Amino acid sequence: MWAALLPVGRDPGDGGYHRFSWTPAELDCRAWFLDEARRRDMPVERDANGNLFAWWHPEDGARDGAVLTGSHLDSVPGGGAFDGPLGVVSAFAAIDVLRGRGARPARPIAVGAFAEEEGARFGVACLGSRLLSGAIDPARARALTDADGRTFGDVLAANGLDPDAIGPDPGLLSRFACLVELHVEQGRALEEPVGVASAIVPHGRWRFDFAGEGNHAGTTRLEDRRDPMPPFASMVLGARRAAERNGTVATVGKVRVTPGGVNAIASSVTAWLDARGPSDEDVRRTVAEVERAARTAASEHDVAVALAEESYSEVVGFDHALRDRVVKALGGVPVLPTGAGHDAGVLSARLPAAMLFVRNPTGVSHAPAEHADTEDCLAGVEALAAVLDDLAHG
Structure with a gap:
């Protein structure tokens, strides 16, 4: 999976990524998401705001009380390979781990890919999750423009979405019991392979x-x-x-x-x-x-x-009960705050949310030198699998 994504939207000169929402590179990432879901027989839903959700349903076909995981596929200008996609790749890989062990969730697990997380095209970060949760007025979102003067509403329409339908979706949100987002750590604070977020600073x-x-x-x-x-x-x-x-x-x-x-x-x-x-x-x-x-x-x-x-x-303190449960499921790992915003922070206003971090030895993010070692990424997959397994049976 990682090898398939690496060349998409990558500048051949400096190695930075340019995956802006609904541009050819980001659309290729969305196609990759659909292919990976199809390989796993996971039906995909696209909500009115352009967010994608791939579902692994339990044997009884239950659709509510789901555990949501995933991240985003878009990038900042000249960004690194790991910011966002690592969380989506790791989510699919964690499901592979669980299936390889013969596990079947007692409640649904959904892999999400949120739209316009970086705000690199339309200027507002976490736009997909803000719309979904009601944190931004749909009229304002429709009028946002990119560098070429195209509005968010026009771009949505050009990609088969109804601009007048964007906004909060309490019905969809009610199907999720909690969210766990895995992300590369964007500094040098994490010394262990995997950590858990305590809060996002204002x-x-x-x-x-x-x-x-x-x-x-x-x-x-x-x-x-x-x-x-x-x-x-x-x-x-x-x-x-x-x-x-x-x-x-x-x-x-x-x-x-x-x-x-x-x-x-x-x-x-x-x-x-x-x-x-x-x-x-x-x-x-x-x-x-x-x-x-x-x-x-x-x-x-x-x-x-x-x-x-x-x-x-404002400051986001992640749900303490969920955070402590995640830490316990992992046998005790470092807990640390972050100065980076995430979809999990936005959605924490509507459902319990937690974050896993994978160590970044360079401390560099939003730049081509952003990195995580393969061993640490695999440790992140195992950690996410353990958390999903615990939450999907609790």
């Missing part, structure tokens, strides 16, 4: 729009310029200083400059801020300080600035 994304006046780079005097680039630069530096003061992390990793000419003063700059920290107050204070730095510099350069919150997730 995190969010904000868009800064700087509006100035385009002009000639060579003939426009400095005092006549309304250049949005200096305020943007102040915002980036302000983010670093604010993060240092508040014990958070703040990152500007995406920027769009219009018109983008070497010999032209920009007319506008749009930049996205990612901020995360140990508490909601720390994160909110960081963003407020970044906004002040941006507005002060914008005023000095006669530039307008607007700030919009695109997504925000």
Whole structure:
């Protein structure tokens, strides 16, 4: 399975992955999902939001009280191979392990692949799980646009989904008793092959729009310029200083400059801020300080600035009873928090959720160097199989 996915959406130059939702590479990943489910005689459902679910039903055909596992198949720009797909591959592999032992679940097990988890195309992370759980307004989701100006609604329609049907699905959610998502650990905190998540720290994304006046780079005097680039630069530096003061992390990793000419003063700059920290107050204070730095510099350069919150997730403490049961099923493993957002964090507001982490020796994620050793991945499969076996019979 892993070998089949490795070449899909991979840049031949730097080795990074570009699997944006409903682009050819991600559609190939969806086809792979359907093939793997078909090989196991697992019927697949696609919900109105584009999420996929492959079902392993018990002998009595029960459809409720299911244990949900899986992750996502899309990537960030130039991302690594493991973020997301490891959880989906491991879910199918764990079912293979259980079937190889002659096990049959007393309750259904579903393997999920959630849509637009990274938010790389439409800007809102965990969009599929947010829609499913009611954490985002469907009208807002339909209007989200990609870099080419295509709306989320239009892309759904082009792929056989009804944009007017997206949104919460309490009927589907009611069929799940709990969720266990396996994921590669995205730092160096985990020293054992497998760990369990305690919480996801608060995190969010904000868009800064700087509006100035385009002009000639060579003939426009400095005092006549309304250049949005200096305020943007102040915002980036302000983010670093604010993060240092508040014990958070703040990152500007995406920027769009219009018109983008070497010999032209920009007319506008749009930049996205990612901020995360140990508490909601720390994160909110960081963003407020970044906004002040941006507005002060914008005023000095006669530039307008607007700030919009695109997504925000408060601290997620995973269900303690489920977490403790998972740890017990694994005979005791490290428990650690994470600064990365996940579908499990979004869905934890609607059903008990837990996460397994597989060790990442490089500590690198969202980049081509992201890695997990084969031995650790296999340990993750065995751990997930043990957890699913316990939950599907409890």
